[in-house]
């Protein structure tokens with residue numbers, strides 16, 4: 505179903521900075537325009553979104569034995585044609601379906617096929633019908649909304665009606681687009697007004713594929729942040745991963761001195777290949793209370809017990825932060841969902857104070873919007889990137905904006921997408937643009953800000969605040 509002309513007019517008003525029409529946008533769940541309306545939807549182009557934290561490529565056809573190849577190898581290409589189902593069954597959407605006990609391969613096997621994708625290839629109506637009840641239950645969630653909206657905006661097909669013809673057409677278009685992955689990313693970024701792609705990658709990324717044509721093409725529009733959480737596991741006596749990295753940088757880390765040198769050299773290697781910061785996701789496995797540890801109180805290799813491991817992890821995180829501080833690099837730190845019991849950002853305060861030249865960017869922050877806001881308000885080098893919130897639930901983002909706008913300096917707020925595909929990023933950015941525009945307009949109205957001031961604030965939040973931290977010209 506195509507939107508009514510009224511809602512279309514509202515979309516047309518979207519890009520008019522500060523205009524009353526822009527404030528009258530449809531809510532983020534309202535129907536968007538069809539294929540012919542896409543460029544009009546992206547009239548918000550004067551508010552380009554700086555993508556400082558993206559996981560594009562975390563989809564099935566890029567999975568390898570060590571994890572997603574996009575994070576381990578420069579210029580990694582899909583090992584099979586990409587399907588629209590790879591975007592929907594991504595680690596977030598697919599993961600949350602599985603959390604509910606859904607396994608799309610079981611009915612496929614009962615139908616005599618090897619897996620869901622084989623079934624979809626042979627009998628799309630039946631394959632879609634088998635997952636329709638599950639998709640009906642999930643299609644109001646943030647992740648489905650973001651992916652479906654992105655597929656609509658970039659490919660012109662609507663998924664939420666669960667209509668087989670639309671899914672088949674989307675599948676064909678997605679497959680064609682991903683036939684030239686980097687070309688597709690660039691084209692989609694232009695269309696969705698997404699800029700400055702930065703992806704978190706493992707250290708191995710800088711050792712593999714950098715000098716291939718695909719690696720060079722990727723490097724022409726992609727920068728990275730180095731994922732340092734892998735270092736926290738390198739204390740084991742036998743560690744093939746450590747051996748490869750030690751060989752590559754010419755230092756085998758065995759004690760405090762060699763570990764510092766090892767980290768420095770891996771960061772140098774990353775910096776030469778486009779890294780602009782570091783990132784860790786310890787919030788998923790332990791608390792964010794990284795205690796400073798004396799060199800002599802840490803065991804660096806061997807059969808470490810839980811307490812020794814903890815000390816080693818703390819030491820490595822501080823060593824990485826010291827390096828980031830020396831280089832003036834940002835440190836992206838996952839905060840909040842998952843591991844809710846231990847992922848409050850409050851223990852990060854001493855870490856941020858100890859390394860004042862390192863911008864500590866709190867990622868996601870839900871459900872700790874107030875705590876994250878407090879830290880961003882009182883500590884000069886602490887910031888917030890609300891990426892992933894619309895993918896969790898657009899309402900979380902709106903609540904967070906209400907919390908932050910009356911409390912935190914707007915210079916501290918950023919809005920990447922943390923999406924697993926450029927489609928999900930386009931959908932998330934669209935939802936974010938509406939939510940931020942709406943919140944700033946409303947708050948600005950209460951504070952007596954004129955349209956121009958509202959527009960400038962939104963531009964800073966989407967782009968210029970991140971450009972100050974990670975580099976790039978303001979818009």
Ligand SMILES: [Zn+2]
Nearest residue numbers: 557559704922
């Ligand atoms: Zn992430």
